Amino acid sequence: MPDWIIHEDKYEEADGVLLGNRYLVGNGYVGIRGTLEEYKADKLPAINLAGIYDRVGDNWREPINLPNACYSYLRVDGDIYTLPEREPVSHRMELSYRHGLFSRTTTWHTARGNITLSTERFASMANVHIIGMKFAITADFHADVELLTGIDTDVWDINGPHLENKVMEDENGSLRVIATTHEQHKTVVVCESVKVNYAGESKTTVKDDKILHRLFFVTKPGEKYTAEKFVTIFTSNDGPDPASKAVSLNRLSAERGYEALKDEHVAVWEELWSHSEVELTGDEQAETALNYSLYHLHSIAPRHTDSLSIPARGLSGQTYKGAVFWDTEMFMLDFFLMTDPKTARILMKYRIDTLDGAMKKAASYGYDGAFYAWESQEGGYDACSDYNVTDVFTGRPMRTFFKDKQIHISAAIVYGICRYAEWTGDNSILDHNGVKTVIECAKFYYSALLKHVSGRDIYELHDVIGPDEYHERVNNNGYTNRMAKFTFESAVKVIKNAMDEGTLPKEYDGLKLVEEFTDAAEKIYIPQPSAEPGHVGVIPQFDGYFDKEDASLSQVRDRIINEKEYWGGAYGIASDTQIIKQADVVTWLNLFSREHDREELRTNWEYYEPRTEHGSSLSAGMYAMLACKIGEPDKAYPFFIKSASADLRGGGKEWAGLIYIGGTHPAAAGAAYMTAVEGFAGITIENGKPVCHPSLPKSIKAMKFKIFYQGKEYLVNIEGDKGTIEGL
Ligand code: BGC
Numbered sequence: 001m002p003d004w005i006i007h008e009d010k011y012e013e014a015d016g017v018l019l020g021n022r023y024l025v026g027n028g029y030v031g032i033r034g035t036l037e038e039y040k041a042d043k044l045p046a047i048n049l050a051g052i053y054d055r056v057g058d059n060w061r062e063p064i065n066l067p068n069a070c071y072s073y074l075r076v077d078g079d080i081y082t083l084p085e086r087e088p089v090s091h092r093m094e095l096s097y098r099h100g101l102f103s104r105t106t107t108w109h110t111a112r113g114n115i116t117l118s119t120e121r122f123a124s125m126a127n128v129h130i131i132g133m134k135f136a137i138t139a140d141f142h143a144d145v146e147l148l149t150g151i152d153t154d155v156w157d158i159n160g161p162h163l164e165n166k167v168m169e170d171e172n173g174s175l176r177v178i179a180t181t182h183e184q185h186k187t188v189v190v191c192e193s194v195k196v197n198y199a200g201e202s203k204t205t206v207k208d209d210k211i212l213h214r215l216f217f218v219t220k221p222g223e224k225y226t227a228e229k230f231v232t233i234f235t236s237n238d239g240p241d242p243a244s245k246a247v248s249l250n251r252l253s254a255e256r257g258y259e260a261l262k263d264e265h266v267a268v269w270e271e272l273w274s275h276s277e278v279e280l281t282g283d284e285q286a287e288t289a290l291n292y293s294l295y296h297l298h299s300i301a302p303r304h305t306d307s308l309s310i311p312a313r314g315l316s317g318q319t320y321k322g323a324v325f326w327d328t329e330m331f332m333l334d335f336f337l338m339t340d341p342k343t344a345r346i347l348m349k350y351r352i353d354t355l356d357g358a359m360k361k362a363a364s365y366g367y368d369g370a371f372y373a374w375e376s377q378e379g380g381y382d383a384c385s386d387y388n389v390t391d392v393f394t395g396r397p398m399r400t401f402f403k404d405k406q407i408h409i410s411a412a413i414v415y416g417i418c419r420y421a422e423w424t425g426d427n428s429i430l431d432h433n434g435v436k437t438v439i440e441c442a443k444f445y446y447s448a449l450l451k452h453v454s455g456r457d458i459y460e461l462h463d464v465i466g467p468d469e470y471h472e473r474v475n476n477n478g479y480t481n482r483m484a485k486f487t488f489e490s491a492v493k494v495i496k497n498a499m500d501e502g503t504l505p506k507e508y509d510g511l512k513l514v515e516e517f518t519d520a521a522e523k524i525y526i527p528q529p530s531a532e533p534g535h536v537g538v539i540p541q542f543d544g545y546f547d548k549e550d551a552s553l554s555q556v557r558d559r560i561i562n563e564k565e566y567w568g569g570a571y572g573i574a575s576d577t578q579i580i581k582q583a584d585v586v587t588w589l590n591l592f593s594r595e596h597d598r599e600e601l602r603t604n605w606e607y608y609e610p611r612t613e614h615g616s617s618l619s620a621g622m623y624a625m626l627a628c629k630i631g632e633p634d635k636a637y638p639f640f641i642k643s644a645s646a647d648l649r650g651g652g653k654e655w656a657g658l659i660y661i662g663g664t665h666p667a668a669a670g671a672a673y674m675t676a677v678e679g680f681a682g683i684t685i686e687n688g689k690p691v692c693h694p695s696l697p698k699s700i701k702a703m704k705f706k707i708f709y710q711g712k713e714y715l716v717n718i719e720g721d722k723g724t725i726e727g728l
Pocket of ligand 1: 582616
């Protein structure tokens with residue numbers, strides 16, 4: 001049985017950044033990187049806040065890292081004891097991914113004896129505005145100890161500084177920092193107080209951008225000295241007067257005490273796991289990696305609101321601008337649909353509520369309807385820049401086309417909304433604005449169609465980028481076209497239904513739209529398997545794909561001049577070859593596998609896999625899922641493990657030049673879940689009911705988990721190739 005603990009048993013300074021991601025704790029409102037309390041901004045600590053963004057000058061807009069209220073360190077006999085400056089006798093770091101508890105224990109040798117500092121912290125799941133922390137200090141001598149803990153306002157920022165007008169206050173030992181964001185002048189308040197179990201002097205100091213308690217005491221050998229710390233956070237997004245809210249919640253938290261708050265937090269985690277834990281008997285590695293992935297998804301789910309989504313790097317920092325991508329709908333949504341449908345609704349509501357932003361974007365490119373942000377921030381603002389990559393050779397920004405050409409994003413929104421409605425049975429998502437969202441996305445594709453090019457009786461989509469971002473501005477990317485067809489078909493259903501119910505928003509001419517979208521769905525060109533020797537049965541990813549050089553991945557890799565060079569774009573080493581960044585045709589076939597026979601699925605999997613760099617963490621999961629659908633769970637397995645271990649093992653790209661681009665990988669976590677539940681267990685809906693068609697890889701002997709479907713919960717039990725589903 002896994003113990004739901006991951007740990008490091010020694011200190012390696014170089015691992016700090018990676019561990020910041022791996023040991024993250026969060027509650028959807030904040031994510032606290034798994035860094036040590038003594039770390040200053042250069043070591044990338046962060047309390048990353050969901051949903052508030054800021055822009056300084058022409059820099060990229062990104063989310064805020066709050067003043068670091070976990071900041072703490074020890075002074076013993078007048079000397080500072082911190083890592084990495086003082087080599088420890090021993091050091092251990094732990095994360096309970098069952099309960100979102102981060103802890104560390106470090107022992108140092110001093111001139112007069114050994115001293116041990118242990119800390120524990122959590123971002124409360126019971127009340128997202130609270131962070132709880134506990135310190136325990138023991139020494140084997142009469143040490144003169146000073147525990148310094150408070151708030152460090154010198155935070156790590158990629159494109160900051162975002163916080164201005166910083167005020168640091170001490171009100172009777174309760175410390176607070178109030179600041180405003182640069183662009184929109186939003187107020188951010190962080191408040192903290194400390195309760196100690198020993199008698200000792202205490203002072204407050206304000207120095208070097210930090211406001212700190214200085215807690216003095218002398219240890220008796222072997223005795224434990226503890227301190228509890230309560231951090232409360234509010235912003236103007238949480239309603240009026242965030243400062244009083246933070247202060248009064250802080251007082252209340254201190255009254256209740258660390259253990260009571262922790263119990264409440266743990267109880268919420270237990271409740272979440274009671275619906276979402278996946279048991280994989282026989283394969284502890286897979287079970288650990290999978291549930292650890294689910295831990296991350298839970299930790300960043302915006303349960304505290306009714307409309308917000310999850311950034312591509314979760315709440316692990318400011319990389320990817322804290323923006324929301326297609327990752328949510330296509331990779332993470334299913335996990336929430338099946339284990340926590342309320343959260344799934346919050347995610348989809350965010351898209352419906354950002355329709356205006358999408359309509360403005362469409363209009364700015366001369367389209368009708370809704371063209372969703374490739375990198376969505378609040379209000380649907382597209383944070384993607386026209387120059388999203390810096391060329392390593394010239395140091396110049398490179399023109400990239402993700403924002404203007406990755407039009408498959410709007411279909412992902414429709415896919416998410418329709419899947420939500422179907423899976424949960426909650427059609428209220430398709431109220432006025434929900435229907436509008438689907439229709440406007442269909443209108444967008446309709447306006448992008450090229451009809452009868454060269455006299456052919458088909459409609460095409462030209463000049464796009466598919467999921468494989470290495471090939472820019474291609475015509476008829478199969479994934480994009482198939483998703484556009486799906487959008488037209490979905491819009492027709494939604495419109496007909498709204499017309500029947502008399503709920504179609506007045507501004508639409510339902511009959512005309514049904515006619516146009518039906519025609520578009522029929523005529524949009526869907527690339528077909530090739531009959532040409534060399535790639536019989538293979539669907540070309542886009543027009544002319546097979547004319548690209550068929551170099552192997554290793555041949556292309558050998559052409560690298562600088563290990564950080566970008567593989568796509570105008571001069572990218574992959575651009576003129578058949579090497580692709582991530583699953584593209586395979587993503588399409590996975591979503592619509594029922595429209596293709598097994599042989600066709602297999603032929604395409606086998607053709608594309610060796611030509612895929614898997615340069616995105618989104619890729620492996622799609623290959624894993626399609627392998628399951630081909631009936632090859634053992635072939636799926638290594639891709640599943642790769643996807644499930646994206647944050648446990650790391651290994652993804654962390655730096656682009658001097659720019660940190662790492663963070664957690666929630667889409668890979670979501671894909672791992674889908675592979676286990678929809679792939680290995682084969683959960684699908686037949687005749688309005690969930691059924692399973694298990695096909696387990698060799699190492700997994702049995703599976704047990706629960707899923708929600710249309711408001712009802714089911715227990716799924718799989719042993720070998722047999723499975724049962726029982727309504728609860
Ligand atoms: C991938 C995109 C993905 C984004 C965020 C990129 O590297 O190519 O498909 O949406 O990362 O995860």
